[in-house]
Amino acid sequence: MTDQHPFPILLVDDEEEILFTASITLRAAGFTQVMTESNSRRVMDILSRQEVGLILLDLYMPHLPGYELLRELSANYPQIPVIVVTAANEVGMAVECMKAGAFDYFVKPVEPQRLLATIKRAQEMYVLRSEVRSLKSHLLTDRLDNEEAFAPIMTCNRKMRAIFQYLEVVAGSSQPLLITGETGVGKELVARSLHTLSKCKGPFVAVNIAGLDDMVFSDTLFGHRRGAFTGADQHREGLITKAANGILFLDEIGDLQPSSQVKLLRLLQEQEYYPLGADTPTRTNARIVVATNRDLKAMMAEGSFRKDLYYRLSAHQVLIPPLRERTDDIPLLVEHFFAEAAASLSRQKPTVPPELACYLATHAFPGNIRELRAMVFDAMARHDKGVLSLSSFREAIGASRVPVKATPLSFLEGLRDTSGHGGGTMPTLKEAEDALIAHSLRIANGNQGIAAAHLGITRQALNKRLNRKPGDE
Ligand SMILES: Nc1ncnc2c1ncn2[C@@H]1O[C@H](COP(=O)(O)OP(=O)(O)OP(=O)(O)O)[C@@H](O)[C@H]1O
Known part of the structure; x- marks a missing residue:
């Protein structure tokens, strides 16, 4: 789905070949806005003209060395995370960079998977900061930018309006949303409003997962290849595929079986899944929104709901108050x-x-x-x-x-x-x-x-x- 918080990445290195390979790696991992610059003296000019979410900076460059540039960046753009890349045996320099405000450092040759994990972490922090900024301005003005999206929800209640403001802020994020509240408070309506707000091109696909055993859950969500099991005489598309570019709403998430919890966690971590009978994973960009009337924290404490899954799902969360x-x-x-x-x-x-x-x-x-x-x-x-x-x-x-x-x-x-x-x-x-x-x-x-x-x-x-x-x- 389209992300309300674009995350443009600027790669700075004097070697064109490294710039080329790194930008291919990042694009393949789903980062669509990647810019490259081989002249470190032009970086400040780029930043004055356009928004940048992350800088990947080589320390050894002619003209303006990376360390000097890092200090300038920290002074003028402290909100932009900078990951520095340095040669082996230069750990002392890396420590200096961390002191000067670098987000993290890597020693060449850079291991792509570890670099991607760090970039994702920086992205999460960047998005959270943008959301906090946006939430502050929303709450201070009591305004809603898109009243229409909430038209099906009848309310004049102050708490509900604050929830709407929060939803406007997180609507563009690709992170999951957890909606809690007693039965019948309108959790599904809220999920549908989020879909309207997000203006994503894909559909809203809802499924109630209460009572689904692990096999049915996997088949419903991920689909199967022909011949995957006895009776699978047709290829079946899973709901996650149907929800491409849109929202997959999983109702009654508190009823998810332990083995299915592992599969959902993997989907959230990797943004990919295996249809039953498939050897290669399929990528997804559907946003996951879940709802429950159960107390997931209590379930975590008693061990029936995975902690790692809970924390993934609750990146954003709302509690809908009961009618009373x-x-x-x-x-x-x-x-x-x-x-x-x-x-x-x-x-x-x-x-x-x-x-x-x-x-x-x-x-x-x-x-x-x-x-x-x-x-x-x-x-x-x-x-x-x-x-x-x-x-x-x-x-x-x-x-x-x-x-x-x-x-x-x-x-x-x-x-x-x-x-x-x-x-x-x-x-x-x-x-x-x-x-x-x-x-x-x-x-x-x-x-x-x-x-x-x-x-x-x-x-x-x-x-x-x-x-x-x-x-x-
Ligand atoms: N504020 C509201 N204005 C108008 N209708 C509402 C409102 N809140 C809920 N409803 C209606 O109440 C019914 C229950 O809403 P919904 O299914 O969204 O609740 P829920 O919290 O998802 O329930 P459950 O926990 O049982 O899944 C629906 O018919 C819905 O249209």
């Missing part, structure tokens, strides 16, 4: 889902009672936005005409009752201690009822309609109970 922590989104979501439900049922959108959002805000929503959406669709299906009744929400919530602000019956605890009934700690029925009503009013912030809905009675019945005089039955 962004109740300010409820009115917007309710409106949105009623409009959606009305359109899909070809019916008129009902008038939504104003207390509905407050009532819903008292529910914990373990299934988050998916649960809210199902409730709204159900209410819409049952609704006849006029103002919508709270009853279908009450039934749905009653079935999975998990109040957000209290554990069940905790409000009776105090009564038990103070009831003063010698025979035991049990409150009377009247005391329990009064406590229950007071509790419902408390979690409904004093709204009698909502409190009544919690209690499963009408607002009039609650009102009657509240106006009861002492001695009334």
